[in-house]
Amino acid sequence: MQANQNRAWLGVLPVVLIVAFSGVIPLMTVVNFSVQDVLDVNTRFFVGFDWYREILRDQRLLDALGRQLLFSATVLAIEIPLGIAVARAMPREPKGRGWGAAALLVLLALPLLVPWNVVGTIWQVYARPDIGLLGHGINALGIHYNFSQVSSHAWITLILMDVWHWPSLIALLAFSGLTSIPNQHYQAAELDGASRWQVFRFVEMPRLRSVLIIGVLLRLMDSLMIYTEPFVLTGGGPGTSTTLLSQYLATMAVGQFDVGPAAAFSVLYFLLILLLCWLFYTAVVKRDLEQDFARQGERAAHE
Amino acid sequence: MNWMAWTLPTALFFCAIGLLLFTMTLIELKRPTTMARGWLPMATTRGDRIFISLLAAAGLHVAWLALFTSPPYVASVAAVITAIIVLRWG
Structure with a gap:
């Protein structure tokens, strides 16, 4: 038995190799670059932690970080409840399901299938005050709107674009969680006279928990790494008002070929995402593990 | 290479x-390893505690580099002490 289990680990080997080549080795290279001043491919000087010091004192970067956190917090605060609300509104009883639910699922999946640069382009045109339906429409109502000139308008457009693109993911995940709830649970709740909120809180939420953890983690990481859509929509402007972290990083690494600082920045960026995901994982998943741990303890005490 | x-x-x-x-x-x-509960607010395995120590070490070094211009030896010592505390009593 033991020997079989050990051999089974060999099955994981291809994944380990692929992750090593696509993730670990590039990350190690980035760390190597982050402590050197790279003049060209063959000329490099070791500079220790200098780039880190410089990056951590770079006001433009700290501003970009602030904007990034604000953006991620805002889109998550809107998309998660919205996705759950959409999923709850969809027909899911076997009788009512029919083609309606199937059509809704396809419609919901559509924004997810659109390539990210196309999403940016769609919204870039849609929100233009001269030819775009949204921009022209808002201006026709007498409200001045120009996302390429006014920072707040750029932000609203950026948030709207992300909220157009991503709640479907949460809705689809939540819907799959909701369909796994047996009808008897609802009937029992109805017999007990549970309110709609109580049904949501005590019948649906426990079943949604695991899919929502995945959903929130995916959205959190994605929103922290967002690049293409804001780049196409606003190009980080007006000024730098919508320049998020990854765009600032790309400007530094590709635009200015400051490989050293860009690598130091990447390492810090990686640490930030790792920290946020770990905090989230610990707060949500660990609590479950801990309950199992407590239950095991109780069982052991009984025995 | x-x-x-x-x-x-x-x-x-x-x-x-x-x-x-x-x-x-x-x-x-x-x-x-087994799940154990120390002063950290959640039960952890040995691997969890190593991970927390490494993350704390990174955090301490970044904080030092952000606040001071001298080499981060103090942060390194603090990281080692933190790691011992987390691994032993975490």
Whole structure:
């Protein structure tokens, strides 16, 4: 038995190799670059932690970080409840399901299938005050709107674009969680006279928990790494008002070929995402593990 | 390996991380970990505590580099002490 289990680990080997080549080795290279001043491919000087010091004192970067956190917090605060609300509104009883639910699922999946640069382009045109339906429409109502000139308008457009693109993911995940709830649970709740909120809180939420953890983690990481859509929509402007972290990083690494600082920045960026995901994982998943741990303890005490 | 732009300090750093993982694997094979509850607000395994120590070490160094201009030796010592506290009593 033991020997079989050990051999089974060999099955994981291809994944380990692929992750090593696509993730670990590039990350190690980035760390190597982050402590050197790279003049060209063959000329490099070791500079220790200098780039880190410089990056951590770079006001433009700290501003970009602030904007990034604000953006991620805002889109998550809107998309998660919205996705759950959409999923709850969809027909899911076997009788009512029919083609309606199937059509809704396809419609919901559509924004997810659109390539990210196309999403940016769609919204870039849609929100233009001269030819775009949204921009022209808002201006026709007498409200001045120009996302390429006014920072707040750029932000609203950026948030709207992300909220157009991503709640479907949460809705689809939540819907799959909701369909796994047996009808008897609802009937029992109805017999007990549970309110709609109580049904949501005590019948649906426990079943949604695991899919929502995945959903929130995916959205959190994605929103922290967002690049293409804001780049196409606003190009980080007006000024730098919508320049998020990854765009600032790309400007530094590709635009200015400051490989050293860009690598130091990447390492810090990686640490930030790792920290946020770990905090989230610990707060949500660990609590479950801990309950199992407590239950095991109780069982052991009984025995 | 030239394309990976190795330097001696980073090579030593990654060797240390590799050695740490290797040692952890050996210890795990010899004495499998169990969930335990210390002063940290959640039950952790040995691997969790190592991960927390590494993350704390990174955090301490980043904080030092952000606040002071001198080399981060103090942060390194603090990281080692933190790691011992987390691993032993976490």
